[in-house]
Each structure stands twice: as C-alpha cells, then as structure tokens.
Amino acid sequence: MPPKKGQSFKRYHEDTKKEAVRLHVEEQWSYTMIRKNGKKMKPDSEDAARRMISEYIAYYNNERFQKKLGDLSPVVYREAIAA
Structure with missing residues (x-):
C-alpha cells in the first residue's frame, strides 16, 4: 500500500x-x-564521537563477515589473499 x-x-x-x-x-x-x-x-562529546567512530571502523573491518568474501571479514580476506 x-x-x-x-x-x-x-x-x-x-x-x-x-x-x-x-x-x-x-x-x-x-x-x-x-x-x-x-x-x-x-555521543555527548567530541572524544566520545571519536571513540564510537573508531569502534565502528574496527567492527567494520574485523568483525563484519560478508558472504561475497567467503564469510570472512575484510581484514581476514585481505590477509588470506596476500598469503
């Protein structure tokens, strides 16, 4: 609708x-x-915002698994290709 x-x-x-x-x-x-x-x-301050952004970037690169990368995180996928 x-x-x-x-x-x-x-x-x-x-x-x-x-x-x-x-x-x-x-x-x-x-x-x-x-x-x-x-x-x-x-975030209630600039430092809190920076911390939240850093935590999100770490999550995005290290913990977020993607099907198109063979269910690997981007960092693990790049390391596997480089090896």
Whole structure:
C-alpha cells in the first residue's frame, strides 16, 4: 500500500536494526527499553564521537563477515589473499 499524503516512514540503518536485535536477544532488553535508550547512544562529546567512530571502523573491518568474501571479514580476506 503506498504511503498517504503527509505520511512519513522512519528508515533505520542496517546496523541499528542489528544492534536492536542483539540487545533484545543477548542483553534481554525489551523493545520499549531499546526505544527509550536508543536515543542515549548519541555521543555527548567530541572524544566520545571519536571513540564510537573508531569502534565502528574496527567492527567494520574485523568483525563484519560478508558472504561475497567467503564469510570472512575484510581484514581476514585481505590477509588470506596476500598469503
């Protein structure tokens, strides 16, 4: 069904969806807790923002497995090709 005039939809980034599922499954958070606390995940200082970005880059390069790379992380894939 197409959206009605004036209706908007929130589009969440894929990582946000994954984090919500992780919190629900691993941490036993309810969806209400996720919705309320999700707003607190914003950095409160420049140092916090830098730390969050560094953590995300480390995750993106080392822990994020991709099917197109043979279910390897980008770093492991590059190391395997270089060897």
